[in-house]
Amino acid sequence: MTRQKWKEALVDVSELRKTWGGIFDNSTILTIRGLMIRGAIKELHSVIKEGKESMVLSGIGKDGPIAIKVYAVAAANFKRMHPYLIGDPRFAHVKSDRRSIVYAWATKEYKNLQKAANAGVACPTPIAVRANVLVMSFLGEGGVSYPRLSDIKLENYQNVFENVVNNMKLLYQKAKIVHGDLSEFNILLGDKPYMIDFSQSVVLNHPQADEWLRRDVENVCKYFSKHGVAAEAAQVYQLITNKSF
Ligand SMILES: Nc1ncnc2c1ncn2[C@@H]1O[C@H](COP(=O)(O)OP(=O)(O)OP(=O)(O)O)[C@@H](O)[C@H]1O
Ligand SMILES: [Mg+2]
Structure with a gap:
């Protein structure tokens, strides 16, 4: 053989x-x-x-x-x-x-x-x-995935929020894509928050990239606002894109 x-x-x-x-x-x-x-x-x-x-x-x-x-x-x-x-x-x-x-x-x-x-x-x-x-x-650890943000309670929502926004900015400015389905259901929390589920992500010149980025920003802000963070969609959008909302 x-x-x-x-x-x-x-x-x-x-x-x-x-x-x-x-x-x-x-x-x-x-x-x-x-x-x-x-x-x-x-x-x-x-x-x-x-x-x-x-x-x-x-x-x-x-x-x-x-x-x-x-x-x-x-x-x-x-x-x-x-x-x-x-x-x-x-x-x-x-x-x-x-x-x-x-x-x-x-x-x-x-x-x-x-x-x-x-x-x-x-x-x-x-x-x-x-x-x-x-x-x-x-x-994850020991064959068990890190939990989704949607499944847990956090000690410090502010830190995780800032981390997620930084990742969104990197994704937009360096990777030059928009996630397209970002929410507490597609973020796993281990030693830090991780984004998952990128099948619907698109490059920035997709005609709906901006619309889907706004939706991502709104989903993320809605979740963190519910947990007491002053998460403002317009501000976050501007931080990510350097454009006004
Ligand atoms: N890289 C990974 N490491 C550990 N667990 C993962 C990983 N990717 C996905 N998972 C687990 O599988 C679950 C589903 O993954 P994902 O969100 O990518 O699929 P989905 O929501 O079914 O996808 P789609 O929306 O495209 O059908 C996650 O919530 C997580 O528990
Ligand atoms: Mg998913």
């Missing part, structure tokens, strides 16, 4: 099917196997979160704990995804069938994470993407 064949034999597809066949379709199983052969996934542990459109699992990669986000092709709400793709010059020419859109969606999250991580934004480090499967560094 060639070295490649030996490597492939190590990731026995029938073993993968036995464990994960009830959850994933065959094409996803083969994608995961491909990522295993490539070394991006060494072990697949358990489901962390099962959503309508995606599932997040924990595992081990080359350099430690990983999160694996698997987008469902069949359940994708691709009408919702469309405007975030076509207005973004990186994805303007994506084919309009369901599978192409979902694959582009996963690639989009990967590319956005690359931009954000390179700009120093606190977020998962992207590791690999293939078809509908995205691999990134794991934010």
Whole structure:
């Protein structure tokens, strides 16, 4: 057997099917196997979160704990995804069938994470993407994800608010993207707040980038205002963009 064949034999597809066949379709199983052969996934542990459109699992990669986000092709709400793709010059020419859109969606999250991580934004480090499967560094401890802001009470909301706004500014000014779905549900709090869930993030020249940034700013300010912080959307918007609201 060639070295490649030996490597492939190590990731026995029938073993993968036995464990994960009830959850994933065959094409996803083969994608995961491909990522295993490539070394991006060494072990697949358990489901962390099962959503309508995606599932997040924990595992081990080359350099430690990983999160694996698997987008469902069949359940994708691709009408919702469309405007975030076509207005973004990186994805303007994506084919309009369901599978192409979902694959582009996963690639989009990967590319956005690359931009954000390179700009120093606190977020998962992207590791690999293939078809509908995205691999990134794991934010959590002992296989348990850090809690979402929406799920916890904080001692000091002001500090976390300032940290989040700084990250939003980095994302806009250095990464040059807008998150597009930012709220207490897409911020995990560990040693500091981390932004997650970048699939709908768009580059600044997307025609709706400004509208979606305002929505992000308003969501964040609403959450922190509820918790006693003097969070003013107009002020935050100006701080991020150097433009008036
Ligand atoms: N890198 C990560 N490390 C640890 N846990 C993660 C990571 N990414 C996601 N999670 C966990 O999975 C949950 C869902 O992730 P995410 O917000 O990206 O998906 P989603 O809301 O289902 O996405 P979408 O809105 O695109 O369907 C998070 O709230 C968090 O608990
Ligand atoms: Mg989310």
